[in-house]
Amino acid sequence: MPDALVDPVRRGIVTQLADATADITCGAFDLPVSRSTATHHFRVLREAGLIRQHYVGTSRMNTLRRAEVDAVFPGLLDALISADRVRA
Template sequence: MDAGRNPHHPDVRAIDLQRVLEALVDPVRRSILAQLSDAPADIACGGFDLPVSKSTATHHFRVLREAGLIRQYYAGTSRMNALRRDEFEAVFPGLFDAVVIAGRVPQG
């Protein structure tokens, strides 16, 4: 099974809050979401500004995907990342903004 090339994306309605919060609690993952939220288009894994190694970044992308927060698809050798913002908003209203937007620049 080409699991790596065709990653599983859960139905957002089937996701529990626990998993979402576990995804949101990591600052690297929130940074990924913030960068996606700010960008005008989807971003490849290598296009993020992250303070971790590639293998660690892969781990974070998987957590976000399995929490229903992002969608991943291939474009050539690059794996693109997109926010599932509307779907997520429908199931957890206000949560994304309250966490990611409010958390931009911890500088008061």
């Protein structure tokens, strides 16, 4: 699972989800990649267990699985998000 966090685009997705007050549609993320590449990054995060995706109508919504990740890797997301903010 930590391998999924190596890519800066995926770290950006995780940071945006951590800052969100609600689920976010795939198209609402500020990403420097094409739509097809973004789809790949979402799939990697989903398969690693970092995000949960579900549909609302035709929109695919994304949620950070923070509680589950923190239970297995305490402090990992906080460190990742802090580093991503400093980088930005």
